[in-house]
Amino acid sequence: MQSGSGVRAGSLLEAVTRLRAAVEATQLPFDLPGVADDRVARARLLDQLDDYVIPRLTSLDAPLLAVVGGSTGAGKSTLVNSLVGREVTQPGVLRPTTRSPVLIHHPKDARWFGDQRILPGLARVTGATGDTTTPGAVRLVPTDAVAVGMALLDAPDIDSVVESNRNLAAQLLAAADLWLFVTTAARYADAVPWELLREAAERGTSVAIVLDRVPPEAVDEIRTHLAAMLREQGLGQAPLFTIVESRLTKGLLPPEQIRALRAWLGKLAGDAQARAEVVRRTLGGALASLDTRTGALDEALSRQDAAAGELLGASGAAYDDALRHVRDGMRDGTLLRGEVLARWQEFVGTGEFFRQVESTVSRLRDRFTSFIKGEPARADNLGEALQSGVESLIGNRAELAATATARRWRTLPGGDQLLGADPSLMRSTVGIEKEIQRLVRDWQGDILQMVRDEGRDRRTTARIMAYGVNGLGVVLMLVTFASTAGITGAEVGIAGGTAVVGQKLLEAVFGDQAVRELSKKARQKLEDRVEQLYAAERARYEGAVSAVHVEPDQRTTLQAAATAVKAAR
Structure with missing residues (x-):
């Protein structure tokens, strides 16, 4: 090295300086098993680069x-x-x-x-x-x-x-x-x-x-x-x-x-030659050791990346599961139980009304017209019951996702560390209930707008006016969630009646193809809004990880710098 050209020495010094910057940029933030030794090794590598390798390459004499x-x-x-x-x-x-x-x-x-x-x-x-x-x-x-x-x-x-x-x-x-x-x-x-x-x-x-x-x-x-x-x-x-x-x-x-x-x-x-030989031997050994030492640091970074990946995977899986359960709840009749069924039965009953389903559409229209226009307070109650059920489903699954994430993080390296730094991660965001209420109201607005958009021609507009936009919106919500899957006992008849009666009424107004499209679109709009909400909740956990963890490209930079030093030696 001492006898090499100035160009070669300068190239090696430049490569080592880049390696030093790459080592300094690395972070080992998660308290993983063995990380204390990894941090000491990184610090000592930096020290030797600063205290010996770079100064000696700069001043060989x-x-x-x-x-x-x-x-x-x-x-x-x-x-x-x-x-x-x-x-x-x-x-x-x-x-x-x-x-x-x-x-x-x-x-x-x-x-x-x-x-x-x-x-x-x-x-x-x-x-x-x-x-x-x-x-x-x-x-x-x-x-x-x-x-x-x-x-x-x-x-x-x-x-x-x-x-x-x-x-x-x-x-x-x-x-x-x-x-x-x-x-x-x-x-x-x-x-x-x-x-x-x-x-x-x-x-x-x-x-x-x-x-x-x-x-x-x-x-x-x-x-x-x-x-x-x-x-x-x-x-x-x-x-x-x-x-x-x-x-x-x-x-x-x-x-x-x-x-x-x-x-x-x-x-x-x-003896200048003897001194030069000591320097050559020690400097050469220090440079050669960089391969192993940067390799060990790269492995430590890999373990950090793996820990970050596991933490992110745990939160992602929890919220994916929450979204899946909400989607299932929109299809399996979950939202047509309890208060919603009671409000529905209050208006249409379970016996005589369902026998009328076999009758003409006009008779259905008359019964619904009375239901929607004649008793607005009860219609509001039904809408509120639906809204409350949707909010409850979304909120419960959000809370379960948060607690599941925290529980899983407790078992993963680095998880306790992040939860200790931000205990709010153990629960859903404070005030999420209001966010969910706003989400459902906005979705109801989507429903009403869909009804309006569907009734652009005169004939359909007249039918909509006969039933009322709000009333048809409530029925569309019911049809969106109506299914007998998962419903048992006396609830089967009620939920089934909900599906049949609501479907027939909407078909009388919009036509069967339009109703299928409307219910599909209504369900998708709600799923999209819930997905956005859960993505924001999941982002809290992603933010907690990214706040302490540098992206994996630091490994690429370190590897490239180590390769350049090896090539320049």
């Missing part, structure tokens, strides 16, 4: 950054102070020890670290020796004790009891060209360090190991065991330095204990 990391109490700060020859970072007696990072560099390299080129999320501070109390800051220490071309960064403990310290330690290690990993004879086999070391091996990160506080009599045994563990994890080529348990002088290790490490660092700092 910048000084090598060696991050000194390790477990609590491993002696990182003491080691850094001893390498520098004075106290620049303060070891602590209490845990956690190092609370904020300290970056030590040669004064001639100040321009590389004073700005936001690396670790852009951390402020820069300078001051006296010791931990800075500024959160999210790195303290800069210029000194001639480190060579030009290399900087040391003392990081917080990787296993700190403070989560923010652990996260910062992982972020700093991901920003390193070289890990200077410090462990002790007592803790070199601990699980936490090896998790990070395995990651280093998988990503091709350059690593050097410092085995600290080793009893003199156990040096060979422990060093041999640690070397074998490093080989097993693919780190057999990592330099291994041993520091025996020693008495400190003014807080520093004896010079002979760090001589080999200091010489190795000095040689590395003075």
Whole structure:
């Protein structure tokens, strides 16, 4: 990469920058199983792109950054102070020890670290020796004790009891060209360090190991065991330095204990080709790891998309079911029970009137004329009973759809989260009753307009005038809902009579074909209005999902950006 053309380096930097934007645009909003790990992985991917990959691609000739990391109490700060020859970072007696990072560099390299080129999320501070109390800051220490071309960064403990310290330690290690990993004879086999070391091996990160506080009599045994563990994890080529348990002088290790490490660092700092090889190895490993890491993020996004799809599917199914039941209720006689049947029977009876159905249409007309014109209050009661039945059917199914959605969401990943954020989703919209009343009134207006439109010629107009538009509208409503399906017992005769009598009357006015079209159109108009109402109710749930969930095209963008980086490497 260093020896490649400027065009290629620029192309790779551009591709990585686009990938960084695609990663930042991703969201993992639903609290799914394992999402905490997904979010941490996404954050660490962003951090490494910001803290290392992009800065290093931008400035391949910048000084090598060696991050000194390790477990609590491993002696990182003491080691850094001893390498520098004075106290620049303060070891602590209490845990956690190092609370904020300290970056030590040669004064001639100040321009590389004073700005936001690396670790852009951390402020820069300078001051006296010791931990800075500024959160999210790195303290800069210029000194001639480190060579030009290399900087040391003392990081917080990787296993700190403070989560923010652990996260910062992982972020700093991901920003390193070289890990200077410090462990002790007592803790070199601990699980936490090896998790990070395995990651280093998988990503091709350059690593050097410092085995600290080793009893003199156990040096060979422990060093041999640690070397074998490093080989097993693919780190057999990592330099291994041993520091025996020693008495400190003014807080520093004896010079002979760090001589080999200091010489190795000095040689590395003075050899531009060797530094370039470390950078090439670590940067190459970081770039290669992007395939797996963006793939893992893509899978996490897929799980988020699936969760959103299940939630939307549950609400959609509930309202589709509600609409289906309303449609069935318009056909199966449901709306001709109870109050409607009572009002109908009040006017036409169940015996003598049905015997008259077999008689002439004129006799039906006379009976209906009396019913419609002579007793308007009772006609209004029948219309109100029909209206109330339709409203009840629509409202009950809307409420059942809302509660069914909430119940189903409780069982789905992310559902409880959304219901907790908006408890109103557990019921229908407040005030939906008035919306339904308006819907039915508007539909009744449709019915009356259909009657008027159907009576445009003189002959039909005269017939309509004989019965009245409102009266015929009520009868058309009855015929629209009349069916014996699902009706049992005494209700059969009444509902059947409703269908026959109403049908004959309307046919006498409009003709049989027109009546079939009118009832079909009336039913469809009501279904359309109910469908619109339920769509608005369902939209509340869709809005709750979309408010936190970005559309799946973020995956397409991420995949395209990752492919572009791979092609540019």
